[in-house]
Amino acid sequence: MRIILLGAPGSGKGTQGQRLMARLNIPQISTGDLLRAAVAEDTALGRKAKVAMDAGQLVADEVVIGMIDERLTQSDAGDGFILDGFPRTQPQAVALDELLRRLGQPLDRVVNLEVGGEEIVKRLLARGRSDDSETTIRERLEVYTAHTKPLLDYYRERGLLAIVPGVGDMDAIFERVMTAIGPAPSRYHVLPA
Ligand code: AMP
Numbered sequence: 651m652r653i654i655l656l657g658a659p660g661s662g663k664g665t666q667g668q669r670l671m672a673r674l675n676i677p678q679i680s681t682g683d684l685l686r687a688a689v690a691e692d693t694a695l696g697r698k699a700k701v702a703m704d705a706g707q708l709v710a711d712e713v714v715i716g717m718i719d720e721r722l723t724q725s726d727a728g729d730g731f732i733l734d735g736f737p738r739t740q741p742q743a744v745a746l747d748e749l750l751r752r753l754g755q756p757l758d759r760v761v762n763l764e765v766g767g768e769e770i771v772k773r774l775l776a777r778g779r780s781d782d783s784e785t786t787i788r789e790r791l792e793v794y795t796a797h798t799k800p801l802l803d804y805y806r807e808r809g810l811l812a813i814v815p816g817v818g819d820m821d822a823i824f825e826r827v828m829t830a831i832g833p834a835p836s837r838y839h840v841l842p843a
Pocket residue numbers: 659681682683685702703704706707708709710711714734735736737738739742790
């Protein structure tokens with residue numbers, strides 16, 4: 651299965667992505683995690699990305715597209731993957747389409763975790779990650795509305811979008827996500843719950 655998890659920061663993409671990874675036995679690929687690893691390793695890319703991340707802004711499209719290109723061509727992504735936090739802009743979505751066409755691996759589903767604005771701010775403040783200050787939270791939500799939210803239409807037009815309410819019990823949300831994804835094609839090995 652090739653799945654994208656969409657949603658505002660704090661909508662639960664990371665949590666649900668982890669659970670999907672365990673259930674479907676395919677890697678969860680998070681550009682946020684890849685970028686944080688580059689920052690921790692203090693690479694040239696990491697140092698540049700950190701400035702944007704600390705400000706709640708997006709890292710340049712070509713940087714994250716390059717990371718995804720490299721990651722999706724690794725062998726463990728050959729049977730499918732869960733993208734969490736990518737794409738975040740229209741150029742990223744277009745680049746992903748081109749990459750997947752090249753690999754002959756079309757997307758199966760795009761799941762949007764829907765969570766209201768007030769709940770998002772509450773969750774992000776509670777999370778306490780280093781880029782979760784009140785100012786950066788506001789900036790990230792604006793960036794999300796301006797650049798990422800329009801991707802809902804992009805994938806709706808392609809018939810790939812499923813909207814899942816992302817509030818309430820985590821297990822219940824996960825079951826909604828599984829229902830939205832639909833039964834896995836038989837060639838995939840699905841682990842029991
Ligand atoms: P996340 O862990 O997904 O919330 O990402 C943390 C930060 O990494 C974001 O606020 C951005 O600065 C950066 N980032 C992650 N994914 C992307 C992406 N697809 N495009 C641009 N910047 C990204």
